[in-house]
Amino acid sequence: MSTNTTSDVALSSGSSYSEFDSSDDTPPLYQVDLSLPPQSRYLQICNEYKDEMAKLVEIYDNLLSFAPSPRFFAFLAKKLLRRVYTREETQEIGGISKATELPIHLVVAYNTFLDLLSGCMSGGAQVNVPGVQGSRMMHFRNLDWGMDPLRRLIIRVEYIFDGNVIAR
Numbered sequence: 001m002s003t004n005t006t007s008d009v010a011l012s013s014g015s016s017y018s019e020f021d022s023s024d025d026t027p028p029l030y031q032v033d034l035s036l037p038p039q040s041r042y043l044q045i046c047n048e049y050k051d052e053m054a055k056l057v058e059i060y061d062n063l064l065s066f067a068p069s070p071r072f073f074a075f076l077a078k079k080l081l082r083r084v085y086t087r088e089e090t091q092e093i094g095g096i097s098k099a100t101e102l103p104i105h106l107v108v109a110y111n112t113f114l115d116l117l118s119g120c121m122s123g124g125a126q127v128n129v130p131g132v133q134g135s136r137m138m139h140f141r142n143l144d145w146g147m148d149p150l151r152r153l154i155i156r157v158e159y160i161f162d163g164n165v166i167a168r
Contacts, residue, residue: 027155032160035161039091045155049155053100053153078103
């Protein structure tokens with residue numbers, strides 16, 4: 001019989017996370033501080049998942065192999081996939097790219113195309129949490145595709161601003 005060893009750990013960056021116990025199906029919990037500069041917000045997560053994220057290159061290459069001209073689309077991706085919707089989001093993606101040593105076009109591709117190409121969906125729901133007064137908005141994402149390397153990257157995130165949790 002195993003016990004749940006999930007514990008909160010304070011990080012020097014002011015963020016915190018809960019360690020993942022493989023005997024428990026609950027993904028680790030991280031706090032992303034939106035008070036930090038955009039390029040610094042995800043550094044703790046990136047440092048811990050850098051090796052796993054490097055394995056995603058295989059998924060990208062595999063998806064490209066289905067294109068009529070993979071080399072052309074790879075070239076086009078490098079030229080076009082350099083930013084996302086807002087400057088702030090682009091700075092966050094840039095920080096992730098730098099911390100994981102993945103080219104920015106791959107991080108942008110993962111951020112946008114996996115949802116489109118894999119049939120992935122996400123949503124939000126207003127829920128009542130036991131022991132908490134009032135309701136909270138919760139985000140969810142389904143994982144109905146067969147990309148096992150992505151499953152090892154599942155985490156839970158609380159977004160904080162000025163020390164307060166503002167989103168989960």
